[in-house]
Structures are given as structure tokens and as C-alpha cells.
């Protein structure tokens with residue numbers, strides 16, 4: 001088992017990565033815990049044994065379940081069962097479960113401990129690490145939430161073998177991102193070490209900027225266009241697939257702005273293609289709409305704002321001229337057309 005510390009002073013915790021990590025649950029529960037509320041979805045199909053009295057609380061399926069209504073249902077269920085602050089919530093699933101159950105844990109009794117048992121690649125390398133919890137509103141994704149660090153995260157790589165291929169691919173998109181955030185040679189590592197390396201990078205970033213006042217925003221590399229594509233809808237893209245396209249777009253844009261050269265753009269294309277992920281804009285993408293959505297991004301306090309590669313590495317860049325964004329999108333579309341002709 002690989003153990004990665006997330007150093008946050010009194011709120012520090014460990015992420016355990018490896019085959020069978022889910023069986024370490026009892027070991028990581030806070031001392032004295034009497035009961036565990038296990039929150040999961042039927043489709044997750046991963047059973048855990050907390051080793052203390054427990055009850056399973058099932059959430060509905062899909063991203064739609066990541067809602068305030070689910071948080072209310074969970075909290076009411078916890079209350080009826082008599083869960084106290086001395087107990088624990090155990091979230092078993094992908095990002096939808098860890099985000100929602102994490103937020104319910106943050107809010108219930110003004111905060112009960114939570115352990116994440118991450119069962120998707122995406123949750124293992126991103127969503128379950130770092131304490132961002134929250135739910136969607138009809139007006140947008142992740143608009144209500146809290147920073148609530150788990151007391152431990154278990155990343156069981158054994159359960160990844162049963163993930164549907166596109167769900168796995170979605171995690172690879174987040175993994176590809178880490179290749180540009182300091183994880184050289186990631187592709188050559190065995191899976192456990194690869195997941196652990198991503199966790200290490202995320203842990204270091206979170207330890208330095210827990211509340212995202214600076215460097216943490218770099219974890220959103222590739223996400224500005226990805227979120228716009230997801231919000232625009234109409235494209236059959238999983239989150240990580242959209243991130244893969246977003247990474248290549250960000251590289252194109254950085255090149256236009258003179259921040260990186262063609263070789264570095266090609267490296268983005270190589271990494272993304274190496275994971276079998278898409279790098280082209282989906283057919284029929286509406287550029288105007290995408291730019292409008294990108295301008296509404298949470299980072300965009302100051303004009304069009306992107307996370308871009310450059311001589312000093314990946315960083316947040318504000319006030320990017322609209323003409324360059326338009327040109328980078330147009331260049332992506334030309335590539336798409338050239339490939340399909």
C-alpha cells in the first residue's frame with residue numbers, strides 16, 4: 001500500500017493507494033467512532049466493512065443526484081438514525097458521491113468526519129482529494145459547497161478493473177493533466193504508482209493553497225474549455241474527455257500567446273493521444289457560445305482567464321484577448337476538419 005500524506009496541520013490525513021485499500025477502512029476511522037453512515041449509489045457495487053455499527057444510505061444515480069435535495073435526504077436520514085459528531089460518514093463511489101456525501105458531512109451537525117473510499121479513477125486522482133465538497137444548482141455546477149477535508153481517503157486500484165471503459169477514460173483525462181503539472185514519465189509507471197504520483201502532486205498543491213487563493217487553480221488546467229463544452233451540452237463527452245480536449249486547446253492558446261513553442265503543443269497532443277483520449281473539438285461546436293461560457297468561468301474575475309503553460313510552468317493568466325481565444329478555437333476546428341476529410 002502506498003501512503004501519501006496531505007499536510008494540512010491539524011487537518012492532515014493520509015491517502016492510501018493500492019489493491020485492496022478499501023479493506024483498510026477500520027484502520028483509518030477516527031478513534032472512538034461508534035457508527036458509520038455509508039453513503040453510496042446502487043451502481044457503485046463496492047461493499048465496505050467499517051468494522052463498527054453501520055447503515056447504508058443510497059443516493060440516486062447520475063450527476064443529477066448531486067443536489068441540495070440529496071443532501072437534505074442524507075442529513076434527514078442521518079438524523080433519524082441518530083448519527084452524532086462522534087461518528088463518521090463513509091462515502092463510497094466516484095466524484096458525485098464523494099462531493100455530495102462530503103458536503104452532507106460538512107453541513108450535518110456543522111461537521112462530522114468523513115472518509116472517502118474512491119472507486120473511480122477520476123475520484124482517486126482528483127475529486128476525493130483536497131476537501132472540495134459541494135453540489136450543483138440548476139444554475140450551474142458546484143455552486144454550493146464547502147471545504148471539508150476528509151480524515152482519510154482510500155484509493156483501491158482493484159475496483160478500477162470493473163469500471164466501464166468510458167468511466168475509466170474519464171479518469172485518464174484528469175491523469176493526463178498531471179503530466180503538465182510536474183509528473184514526468186507518468187505513463188511508464190504501474191497503475192498504483194501512477195495514481196499515487198497524481199495524488200502526491202495534488203496533495204502538495206492543496207497543502208500550499210487549500211482555499212484556492214492561488215496555485216490550486218492550476219489543478220483546473222484544461223478545465224476552462226472542458227466546463228464550457230460540458231455546460232453547452234449536446235456533445236457526447238465524459239468529463240475527462242472534455243478535459244483532454246481542453247488541454248490541447250490550452251496548449252494552442254498558450255502557443256498563440258508566445259508562452260510555449262510548437263514542440264510543447266505536440267507534447268500535449270502526444271500525451272492525450274497516448275491515453276486514447278480525444279483532442280479535437282466536437283463537430284458543430286458553437287465557438288461564440290463556448291467563449292461566452294468561458295468568460296463566466298469561476299476563475300474569470302478579470303476578463304477571459306485561463307490556466308496556461310509557459311516558461312515558468314502552468315499558471316493562471318487573466319485578460320486573455322478574445323481574438324486569440326477565437327483564433328485558437330478556429331485552429332482546433334481546422335485540425336478537426338483536416339482529419340475528417
Ligand code: GLY
Nearest residue numbers: 126130132216219
Ligand atoms: N479539482 C480541483 C481541485 O480540487 O482544486
